[in-house]
Amino acid sequence: MSSPRRARSTPSGADQLSALPEDVIHHVLSLLPAHEAVRTCVLARRWRHLWTSAPSIRVTGVKGWPDADRFLCFVDRLLTLHRGGSTVLSWEFHLDETDFDPFFNICNVTGKCHTSRLMERILECNVGTLRLCLNNMAPMIGIALLPDLILVSQHLTMLELHGVITNGRVLDFSGCPMLVKMKMESSCIDVKEFSSASLKQLIMVDCQFCKEKRTRFSLPSLVSLELNLYTGRAPLLGSMSSLETATVSLNSQCADSCECEDDYCDGSGCYKDSDNDDKSCVLLKAYFFTIAIA
Amino acid sequence: MAAPESGDGNNGAARMVTLISSDNTRFEVEAAAASLSQTLQLTILDGGGGGGDGIPLPNVDSATLSKVLEYCIKHAPAAANGGAPNATAVDRAELERFDNEFVNIDQSVLYSLIMAAHNLEIEGLQSLVAKKVADMIKGKSPMEIRRTLGFPDPTPEEQAEMNAHMLEYGWAYE
Structure with missing residues (x-):
């Protein structure tokens, strides 16, 4: 079998590392937050x-940035660098309240960073996957606010939003014809209409909907739906003729949560359409309707 | 995708293939383990590597190949289950423990392993070694990164260039 012989004169670690192919180094750099990769x-x-051409970019809030201006300058340089480029497959923008130094003036970021504009600029870099995570930021500042979000991108296939507040009239993805997968977590959806003609998979976890009105979902290509409501009214689902799987769960604080005392009811069984004061189950009706078509 | 001849049929005898390192050492290993390499998989599916033939690997020396095969043998059963969706938590914890220990190695061995994983296209190993290098960089100042990765201290000219680059991106260079 094997008789391993030890290497002859070994080149230094630095030489070996420098000799690695570019895509190997890119792989390593993709695993680092951008401010560390730099x-x-x-x-x-x-x-x-090399770090500027890595195929995936992660921008994280971090202790060590001396002030908000430096942080924003860095983000701005990154965005300018990749504008119209083709190398970036995924962008992750991750700000966590706890990442920031307590003395870091977060208000400077919120005053100067408009998240909708930030997302537009990231999409101008032709990214396929965009992840925007704003953990624990929503209660303190307006940074999480995405009013009338209308995105346009020919390249975006997956969008993940964490901790954002969408409000206004629409959440409109008709400008993103390649978008097939979307995940929203711990976010607030306060819009009249949420629409995408291409979306196939939608996951909404711990999402808050408006208590006064229902959001209409217009997602005709949806194949898989996972909806987990934290509060508010469950959405009205438009026709989804391709739907194959749907999981819906309502937290007890949801306006639609069932208060019947049926032992078998998990809280979502009697999802009422209170606009019409009709106690029939709109969600399940919609769901069965789509099954019947399929 | 299931690895070829992963045990069912053929009287339970797993098919073996021979790999030959750049320094002419022959390694006999189960086809299922060697097939973790995308590069080798096609040759093996075509029936290559059996009998006295062997598959020559001119870019991988015996020390590195024996390390690579240690990884493949350990990971082959899970890979045969299609990434082991039904693996138990114990199995997964054991693989994780193995992986952590596996990359706890000398830097020169690590870099040889990176090149081998890249040439042989062993996805799991590529991720594992890339993560190890990323972890060596993570949380360090630029100077600490240089020292950790074995780079000599910069000359004053290099230092000036770095300062300029870092400042361009808003980073103060300590």
Whole structure:
């Protein structure tokens, strides 16, 4: 079998690392938050610009940024650098309240960073996957606010929003014809209409809907729906003739949560259409309707 | 995708293939383990590597190949189950423990392993070694990164270039 012989004169770690193919180094850099990846420019001339061409970019809030201006300047440089580019497959923008230094003036970020504009600029980089995570930020500031979100991108296939507040009239993805997968978590949906002609998979976890009005979902291509309501009124589902699987659960604080005392009712069974004061189950009716068509 | 001849049929005897390292050492290994390599998978599916033939790997030396095969043998059963969706938590914890220990190695061995994983296209191993290098960089200052990865301290000119680059991106260079 094997008789491993030890290597002859070994080149230094630095030489070996510098000799790695570009896509291997990109793989490594993709695993680092952008502000850490930028530090690898100190390694060698070859590395100076490698980090800027890594196929996935993660921007995270972090202790160590001296102030909001520096942070925003960094984000701005990154966005300018990748504008209209084709190398970036995914962008992750992750701000967490706890990432920031307590002395970091978060208001400077909120005053100067408009999240909708930020998303538009990220999409101008032709990204396929966009993840925007704003953990625990919503209660303190307006950064999480996305009024009348209308995105336009020929490249976006997956969108993930965490901790955002969408309000206004629409959540409109008709400008994103390639969008097939979307996930919203711990977010607030306060819009009249949520529409996408291409969306196939939608996951909404711990989402808050408006208590006064129902959001209309116009998602005709949807195949898989997972809806987990935290509060508010469950949405009105338009025709979904391709729907194959749907899981719906309502938290007890939901306006539609069932208060009947049936032991077998899990709270979502008697999802009422109170606009018409009709106690029939609108959600299940819609669901069975789509099954019947399929 | 199921690995070829992963045990069912053929009297339970797993098919073996021979791999030959750049320094001419022969390694006999189950086809299912070697097939974790995308590069080798097609050759093996075509019936190559059996008998006295062997598949030559001119880019991988014996020390690195024996390490690569250690990984493949450990991960082959899970891979045969299609990424092991029904693996028990114990199995997964064991693989994780193995992986952590596996990359706890000398940097020069690590880089040889990176090249081998890249050439042989072993996806799991590529991710594992890339993550190891990323972890070596994570949370460090630029100077600490240089030292950790074995780069000599920069010359004053290099230092000036770095400062300029870092400042361009809003980073103060400490």
